[in-house]
Amino acid sequence: MTTQTTAATTPDTPTAEAPRGLVGLPESTGRALATAGGVLSVISTFLAWTWTAEFPGDLTVYGYPGGLQVLVLVGGALTALFGLASYGIKGLRWLVPAGADSALKLAALGTFVTAWYTVIAISVQLGGVVNLEPGGFVVAAATLLTLLGALALPFERPEPDPFDPDDTGWEQFRHKARHQAAVIKAAFATGPVKAPARKLPGFAEILVIVAAMAIGLLVFTYGIGTEYDELFIGFLITAGFGFAALFKAGLISRLSVITGKHRNVTLIGAFVAAAAFPFTQSDDQYATIGVYILIFATVALGLNIVVGLAGLLDLGYVAFLGVGAYAAAMVSGSPSSPFDFQVPFWASALIGAAVAMVFGVIIGAPTLRLRGDYLAIVTLGFGEIFRIAVLNMDGTSGPDITNGSNGISSIPNLNILGFDFGQEHTIAGFTIARFANYFLLMLLITLVVVVVFRRSSDSRIGRAWVAIREDETAALAMGINGFRVKLIAFALGATLAGLAGTVQAHVTYTVTPEQYQFAHVVPPNSAFLLAAVVLGGMGTISGPLVGASLLYLIPAKLQFLGDYQLFAFGLALVLLMRYRPEGLIPNRRRQLEFHEETEAPTVLSKAGA
């Protein structure tokens, strides 16, 4: 029982009769309650929750859920779905290969948190519970009942360790607390995958991938389009718990098996879904965020080659983005560029990438002889050297090349084959404005980087990178020219960042040295890039993309954090590194590295890579 306190009696409970839930209700009642509660939550979102439109999102309308209600609707629907699946209904069983119970608990918890967060936010903002309409009370009660019902589901309780009777009270308390934590953890733990997936025909698997991509696009578009802080927080809660629930249900791993089987379809599907994003937007406001996220994510993915595959900690990576951006800006025909000519985009992209590669080799050649921390320090230094050198090449402190702190401004818009990126275009009835144009161009660059990452990692050179990361001495003894292979990784990473920089210069109109610092509140900068890689998952493709999206969206959306933004960011990183050091989307190898004690799947399937 959770209410048990630190009474000094010996624990007499553990004789495991029948498995019980956290809440003392019969199993059948709990299951029915959870399922019905999920349905009730869905219904309640069609009611009015408050009487005034002062609370953002207009929750006053009957029959039309808005704002946070939509999130509760999704959460409730998910809960009801898992509830039904836990009854073993035939069509739904495919969704829950690892059992529906823990997924049901998580979904119920997510719905509960979102709904209560909304209700409390309404009460606090408008000044009292009196501002709630009946619908608000209904949803609060319904989600609470759902949660209680879900927590009544039985689970395997861990055996409590016997404790030393000589312990002091404090030690006994700690002992009990540890056991309680283990029980709660076990309540949400999932069983092993029972039945192997029924063989789906190929087209069905592709349909599953398409559906997953469509859902991904929907979630991303919704997140990017959240208009106020409360909605974004609600979105994070629902999305986080929803994803966790799907993971616990075993659906994510099932999906990754399927995507691993059809890698090209997945790649194309993801690309098409991302390309569809600007067409879902009515104006250019969120395409702006989209293109910045894409630049950030692409550079993070390039860094992932250096850090994630070859294991070279590069703290000055953003300098290569700067090199590419400055190179493109100088040949763009900008009036403040020292060179008075303009080259077409394909040429400036090549120039930017090539210059960045040259810088990568120049910086890499002396530094890559160092290992570990020393390399990190030296790259950090080179990153700052780039910024300060650019700052000083203004004609007074040095040669007039970069126009100093003013940077190179009024970079003209791109014009590829008569397609002016600065103009609005109407394609098949959809209006595509400036940032959406650049979004699509940047997406092409991202695709290039993804393909480069995928192909290089699955090859002789990619294996050599991983071998160097794993054990440099052994790799050398296997005939790998460590320095050369590391230099290739470093230069390749620099090239890809430079390529992204060429687009960035045109998107931002201006390149200044301040954009390329080590740490800054606005990504991309070296610290955030590294954080995106580590947060998302080293050595994976989707990891840095997800990490970069989150790291861009969270500061951009949570304006109320204000000056505490970096503090919250640091805190979140510390917590993440404590509890999930392998990142949100871990590489299978990495996950094994960090969780040695867990059951090790002996066979490493392609899906995890």
Place this chain on the structure above:
Amino acid sequence: MTTDTTTKSAPTGATPGEPVLDARGVTMRFGGLTAVSDVDLTVNAGEIVGLIGPNGAGKTTFFNCLTGLYVPTEGEVRYKGQILPPKSFKVTAAGIARTFQNIRLFANMTVLENVLVGRHTRTKEGLWSALLRGPGFHKAEAASRARAMELLEFVGLAGKADHLARNLPYGEQRKLEIARALASEPGLLLLDEPTAGMNPQETRAAEELIFAIRDKGIAVLVIEHDMRFIMNLCDRVAVLVQGKKLIEGDAATVQSDERVIAAYLGEPLANDPGAAEAAEVEAAEAAAEAAAQTAPAKENDR
């Protein structure tokens, strides 16, 4: 029977008797410490040569001089007549492969990937061919995989190709290390204590494996403490004591040589000065031996 196999005829492929490895006057100093002093050693094609000696005799240091991890202070090492380059990856490319005393697999790669890494020097595909994925790339990759599987078959790990190296039991990790070394198609294989920590069955299996390697025409130089293993296996045995080569010869000669026994067990005392002192020395030696046995990983492997 393992003892019969020593008498097997010389392998096919390499000309027997022709020196593969020729180390002359190899000396390695670390500051004031001379770890290896003026050691000559020849390994002929189709031979299995053992290198034994008490702990700290400089065997692993000598190995590292042969594989380019250390550049010898004096002396030279020739492989098939060519002086070895001073970089370990070039040594491997030249044809000397090695395993490590404390296993150094790429723990988080699969068994197959480990062997494929070993193929690095025998394949040419660079970054461009990996990115462009022409027909040559696929062909080379397929050939590498086929060869790697062949080697896994040879050491008996083909069924575990997709397992992570870290999940293999100890004995199989040793085998995998050998397969990885063989993947670089060496002419000489250096094994650093290949049976350390193995039980008698596993040791016998390792013995068979080494004979099979020799029969493929690969010369083998092996460091080992297990005397029975060495005496069964080796055509010639060299004894290293305190950085100097004491004696070299066939197993029987070495086994009966008094200096070798003295090096391992200590000199018999001429006029037995006191049983108590002798016992004390013995106890100290046993303790030192035990310490060395329990912490083999501490010995520097580079």
